[in-house]
Amino acid sequence: MxxxxxxxxxxxxxxxxxxxxxxxxxxxxxxxxxxxxxxxxxxxxxxxxxxxxxxxxxxxxxxxxxxxxxxxxxxxxxxxxxxxxxxxxxxxxxxxxxxxxxxxxxxxxxxxxxxxxxxxxxxxxxxxxxxxxxxxxxxxxxxxxxxxxxxxxxxxxxxxxxxxxxxxxxxxxxxxxxxxxxxxxxxxxxxxxxxxxxxxxxxxxxxxxxxxxxxxxxxxxxxxxxxxxxxxxxxxxxxxxxxxxxxxxxxxxxxxxxxxxxxxxxxxxxxxxxxxxxxxxxxxxxxxxxxxxxxxxxxxDLDQEVQRVLADKAAFGRMMHSDYCRIGGKTVNQWLERPEGMRDFLAAMEQGKWILRGEPAGHSRFWRLIDAPGGEMFGVFNGYEKQVIREWIETGWDDAPRQPSFRAQARGRQGVAEQPEQPHQEAPSHLDAGLDALVAPLSPACHHLPPGLEATRLFSQCYRTRCIV
Incomplete structure (x- = not known):
């Protein structure tokens, strides 16, 4: 449709x-x-x-x-x-x-x-x-x-x-x-x-x-x-x-x-x-x-995105690797010297069996380096970047488990602590005259911060419940 x-x-x-x-x-x-x-x-x-x-x-x-x-x-x-x-x-x-x-x-x-x-x-x-x-x-x-x-x-x-x-x-x-x-x-x-x-x-x-x-x-x-x-x-x-x-x-x-x-x-x-x-x-x-x-x-485009993710990291990691490991005849540092060459770097890792496409990500040595606690590259990639890499590796894996929906996961959670309700501060009766003072904390950059949230509560209480003239 x-x-x-x-x-x-x-x-x-x-x-x-x-x-x-x-x-x-x-x-x-x-x-x-x-x-x-x-x-x-x-x-x-x-x-x-x-x-x-x-x-x-x-x-x-x-x-x-x-x-x-x-x-x-x-x-x-x-x-x-x-x-x-x-x-x-x-x-x-x-x-x-x-x-x-x-x-x-x-x-x-x-x-x-x-x-x-x-x-x-x-x-x-x-x-x-x-x-x-x-x-x-x-x-x-x-x-x-x-x-x-x-x-x-x-x-x-x-x-x-x-x-x-x-x-x-x-x-x-x-x-x-x-x-x-x-x-x-x-x-x-x-x-x-x-x-x-x-x-x-x-x-x-x-x-x-x-x-x-x-x-x-x-x-x-x-x-x-x-x-x-x-x-x-x-x-x-x-x-x-x-x-x-x-x-x-x-x-x-x-x-x-x-x-x-x-x-x-x-x-x-x-x-x-x-x-x-x-x-x-x-x-x-x-x-x-x-x-x-x-x-x-x-x-x-998943292929382009995984290349972009690696290219972004190349600028920070190109001098951080030792030279004892070679992939496709080059050291990792040499590969990272050319961020625009990440497609070839990925192909070399596939050829060298560092990455096994179409299989569970955990089968790939490269994935274990970045995902497993204690892995030599653990923490280098954030959650989104790891999801991109995982899906790129697992592309074509026919037996991949079905992703449960968010609501199904929520129904299955047990013992999640409830957030305690914050006590609401009653707006003082004279605050109608001071609503102008609450405008600044309601600005786009401030309203979601604690002072802005409190100012919003006070403003809303007064504005909604009092006769504004």
Missing amino acids: QATLEEMQAAASASRRYHPNSDPHHDPHGAGLLPARIYAQLNVAEPDAAALAQARRYLVTQLEATQALPCELPPAGQDMAAWMQARAAQVGVAYEAYLQERRAGAPRQYFSGRAHALNFLLRVAPTKLVDGAWLYSAVKHWRDPVFRPLILTYLEELGDGEVAMNHVSLYRSLLQAHGCEQADWLSQAHYVQGALQLALGWHGDEFIPEMFGFNLGYEQLPLHLLITAYELNELGIDPYYFTLHVTIDNAASGHARKAVDAVLEAAAQWPDREEFLQRMRRGYLLNELGASTLGVIGSF
């Missing part, structure tokens, strides 16, 4: 808009507007004036780029609710067709194995680790009821201060559980969405319609979210971060519906309704820039 029409159009337009260079330092926009640089400069507690100015320029260039893109939004604002419902129904029909195909024996559509899935988690991490950032500037407008839907959405992205529900904390934990440290080998395209979210978060006051529009696009439920959650579970990877978004982004009463209502209310209050809707559409189209989900999934 193919992806929905919307997803294919988004992937195609994103591909036309952004052609990442293999050099991660390549600047497609000129003037130093590298998405990864913007991302790093803004993902701090207090970006400096130069970083904010550069981020504004970057945001303007990206908004200009959306003018060439087709927009699926209906021309009349009053038709948005019907559009949202029809879109959600289309996704539901497509997902049911996917499930029927899987029940009939079709293979996974997205992920060839755990390494592929973990690679996906790494490549989308720059976006997921700033989840909700585009709404940050709305928080300071807590006195204005027009911003209430956006503020409530932001607080829910932050888990209302509960670490177990904070989206950034959830994703960080997911990466850590599988040894997926943040990768420094990602291309600029992988940072575009995160940079845009942060730029909107810090400049939302100037780009209010664009912020409402981006929120409208981001909060709609896509087909790829449902399939991703299903296949991650199959591969033994906790899908909760993704299933949580399936539930809270629902079109009935969740973020998808709130986003539509927020746009209509804000447009009615804006001095020029047509200007608001025009700018809102440009903000909506920002969602189509950068590396698309389907593009990220489709770009994975």
Whole structure:
């Protein structure tokens, strides 16, 4: 089954808009507007004036780029609710067709194995680790009821201060559980969405319609979210971060519906309704820039990835090996002097029986060196890198045991200690007047840290339970 029409159009337009260079330092926009640089400069507690100015320029260039893109939004604002419902129904029909195909024996559509899935988690991490950032500037407008839907959405992205529900904390934990440290080998395209979210978060006051529009696009439920959650579970990877978004982004009463209502209310209050809707559409189209989900999934190649993993290590290990061991007539140090020659190095290890392809990884001497406690290379490769190597070695092994799903593993666990509940601090009755003081700890770089979580709890309690005027 193919992806929905919307997803294919988004992937195609994103591909036309952004052609990442293999050099991660390549600047497609000129003037130093590298998405990864913007991302790093803004993902701090207090970006400096130069970083904010550069981020504004970057945001303007990206908004200009959306003018060439087709927009699926209906021309009349009053038709948005019907559009949202029809879109959600289309996704539901497509997902049911996917499930029927899987029940009939079709293979996974997205992920060839755990390494592929973990690679996906790494490549989308720059976006997921700033989840909700585009709404940050709305928080300071807590006195204005027009911003209430956006503020409530932001607080829910932050888990209302509960670490177990904070989206950034959830994703960080997911990466850590599988040894997926943040990768420094990602291309600029992988940072575009995160940079845009942060730029909107810090400049939302100037780009209010664009912020409402981006929120409208981001909060709609896509087909790829449902399939991703299903296949991650199959591969033994906790899908909760993704299933949580399936539930809270629902079109009935969740973020998808709130986003539509927020746009209509804000447009009615804006001095020029047509200007608001025009700018809102440009903000909506920002969602189509950068590396698309389907593009990220489709770009994975296990052979190329295992070579990249070894090439990355070569820079650090080329002077660390003794010369007594030779593989294919060369010492390990000699092989590592040419990171671009990892394909030949792997072939030499196969020929020398250091690696036995198509057999359990444990049969290979190279695997035992990197995986067994006490192995001479134990600790060199992280969890993700070892999964890549394992799957590459075991490719073609017909008797490989079936991977139990994450939920099956969870049912089989016994005696897992529950996390003690943290006592909630009651918000003092006078805190309404001090909500402004809690805005800074709710910033994208801070809200998932202990002070930010506490500030979020206090802000949420006051904002939700008191009459804000």
